[in-house]
Amino acid sequence: MDSLQLLNTHDPTSFYRKGTRLSRAETVGIIVSRDYKPNVFLKFDIDYGTGCIPWLNQETSHHFSRRCSSEMATDFASQVQLGVIARVRGRITSYRGMLSLTRAG
Numbered sequence: 001m002d003s004l005q006l007l008n009t010h011d012p013t014s015f016y017r018k019g020t021r022l023s024r025a026e027t028v029g030i031i032v033s034r035d036y037k038p039n040v041f042l043k044f045d046i047d048y049g050t051g052c053i054p055w056l057n058q059e060t061s062h063h064f065s066r067r068c069s070s071e072m073a074t075d076f077a078s079q080v081q082l083g084v085i086a087r088v089r090g091r092i093t094s095y096r097g098m099l100s101l102t103r104a105g
Helices: 069-079
Strands: 015-017 020-022 024-037 041-047 052-058 085-095 098-102
Touching: 024 052, 052 085
Parallel strands: 052 098
Antiparallel strands: 015 020, 024 041, 024 085, 041 052, 085 098
């Protein structure tokens, strides 16, 4: 997916590419930045070759509350390190006016 070709409407949850509405995406790239606040969120930027896209995981989300949240979130955060190649998928959203992927259950 080339995120630079996605069009956003006035609705921050609607994105289109070549007339097709997209809601989820998957990409592979290198983690180039990381911001982790335990029990709050994990955010990192992934460089997928054409550009960078932020990936956001709210640890307070319902996804983690249904599972063993603290252990799962801590384990995942320990794997997300700068320079690591990662495959991520998530819901296409707008975060602070920029296209991003958000953890989807």
